[in-house]
Amino acid sequence: MAPKFNYPTEIKGKRKLYSLFNGVKNPLGVISGNHVLAGDSYFLRASLTNKKLIFSQDKEFVEYILKQNHKNYFKSEIQSVTLGKYIGNGLLTNNGKDWLQQRRLIQPGFSKIKITNLVSIMDEEIEKAFQPFDQEPEVDLYDFFHTLAFNIVAKTLFSSDIEETEIKELGKIITEVQEVFAKEVRIPLYTQILSLFGIIGKTIKKSEKAKAIIQRVLDKRRNSGEEKNDLLDMLIQSRYEDTGLPMSDKQLVDEMLILFIAGHETTANALSFIFFEISQHPYEAEKLRQEIENEGENAFSTESLMKKSFTMNVIKESMRLHPPAWAIDRQALEDDRFKDYSWEKGTLIILYIAGLHQNPKYWDHPTSFIPERFDDENAKNFAYYPFGAGPRLCIGEHFAMMEMALIVRKFYKKYNFQSYQKVLEKKALVTLRTTSLPGKITKI
Template identity: 40%
Template sequence: MAYKYPDKIPFYKFLLKSSAIAKNPIPFHKQWFDEKDDTFSVKSPLYGHIILTRDSDIARHILQKNHKLYHKSKIQTKFLSKYVGYGLLTSSGEYWLKQRRLIQPAFHKKKIENLVSIIDKAIKTQVDSIQCHKELDLYPIMNELAFEVVAKSLFNYSAKKEILSRLQDIIEKLQVFIVKEIRQPHKKIWYTLKGEIKYHMKLVKESRDIIEAIIDERRHSGESHDDLLDMLLHAQYEDGSSMTNEQLIDEILILFVAGHETTANALTFTFTLLALHPEALNKATSEIKNINTSNPLEALNQLKYIRQCIDESLRLYPPAWITDRVNIEDDTIGNYHLKKGTMLGISIYEMHRNKKYWKHPEAFLPERFNDASKELQKHYMPFGAGPRLCIGNNFALYEMMLTLKAVLEKFEISTSTKKIKLNPLITLKPVDLKLRFEPKN
């Protein structure tokens, strides 16, 4: 059978716009999706055939129905893993499956429910430190909060402030550079000559040293904690062996990176959206007022509208805004017949705004998740889909719901932001979003 690819965008169009695309590819994706009916291809001299789609049938074929034929691309398994380790997020095939089976029990819903009071306490401590009476840059506040929650609930670790800040700073710098390297691979020699690669690899070593210190501290303490770190230290493969120190550092570094930053992004977008939509904010605040329990786990079951607000925020601004795969064998998707080694990108951001699937796709309408119908769920993938669905999705949702509850109980919020700005790096980052916190009487 002859290979058949979606409509092509000529490669020269990418070259002409390469620096603008490197800064923000989203407007270009949208323009070409609109032109080419949700899916287009390009033939790159570096990567061969590349397909980009916002079609949910294609996305589900790749991530669910035929997932065994699709592995993560070198962008994740090679470039990203060089900086954040070769763990659950960046591995593929048998190794990924082995690691997923080992770590999955720690993220079982019941296990996360046992952590809810620790998560809630960490959130409240952070919320109590928020400054009032002035407009603040929101992302750093949410970043610190999410980092503390991961450190305390998953690793029962109280870091010195400077260590925490340093790890956050390293993660931020690495992400910016990884994106530069991925989007402008033709500049690799220039980055090497300038010493940028060497500098960022030093940062990688420093981040791994910080994580190794956390592991060593736990091992030498002889103490037992019912947390993720204990579970990872004692987890055994089928042959009775445990993870090496390198594997442990890989997994913990990725859980720190993925577990705090995506949540910080999502919380920043959600609070801003609520501040921009007073009716939704009033409804959310009223729901919190009517909670009739002091038990955080029971409270979660009563936060129905808060959950809808988070779902809608994740639809409009999914932190994991794009994902990719490469087929390890020839495959047919609908009318397309793809050669082995084709790279496929799924724009979750654009799928979530595709007018074929969503009424008023650009509007913030939490009520659309009232019944969360099955039809809706087909086109909604903020945590991915299929066997590689984000392992920490329940943890993230509980944390976000409890953070909204803690903030809206204590503060009136408002913003002078008129338009939400973003920066699509590895995750979708909020830019210059401000929030004012006024204590409630």
């Protein structure tokens, strides 16, 4: 009797055991290695949990899941349940009608017009952060960018209503939660072990502490009666279309925590990779500086930052080589099929964006840093999804691109960065990050 479903090539035997247990420490190496062995899509059955997983770095398959048949796919339990218990039920973890309702409510706050109004806040934080560079030329840019991006999100979300100590505390908690979450997801039965030793309970308490900080900021804003035209004001004033009611405080806090995580984590990691790549490519660094000089006073205007440019090409190419959102997960709501493959309801789909971005089927010289490739008039059709695709395309894409372009241009107008590292270590948690980026800053 023929099998009911036709999954892609299955990873079995020793390679399967290797994948399940080494995927924790080196997920990029394991998944990439499996694609070399099995092709652009492969199947893995998790024996202990009986979960069925399809991994893919095939462009058409990715677009089918995220665009053509997106209604048949929810964010998997990895995010909606496992991550959700730590960071709440906001845009990142929500599904279905609840997600759509929240998306419609929050989307206007991230329009290009709204983001333009936030550029002055970004600029002020960047100028303040750059001040020590003349006196302290040696720096770890990884730590620097995490602090800067976190401050920018804090100020654009909350204006001046959050203290520096609270910002640091939130950053520490978010990192610790990610570490536990990554282990919980990747090691079979690890949830039970973490629960047994009380680690999950302690981590949830840390998350509650983060939410309490945000709640205090929310209470402070309400009690002040001030309007500051920031994202917090927008969230407070938003009303649901069907009821005319505002979000509950619980929902507001969940959304703000998720905006904190998504708004600083991916940007800070991307900036570390961007500056590393520029430091390794002096020709591109000089071309970038020349563009900034040619733009003159307009270099930091919203219009110039968001238009097609070499600055944008550098950012895009770096995010191709090092996508912070290195994988996207979905779970099938019903049985489905694509071309020769078919799979059953409940199957987990892991879209391997890091592999897609360097798949030689779609990219010439896939591991080389070539910003000019994004000059191609067909660039919109590239196998390139650093912010996802379809209805769940990252709501903060324009915010992040504007912020990164502003930071890159303001830095390279005055300074140069020489990395002490020639090879950058990557660590794949919820997002792809490096562990450090030490180097020397010199004034031009």
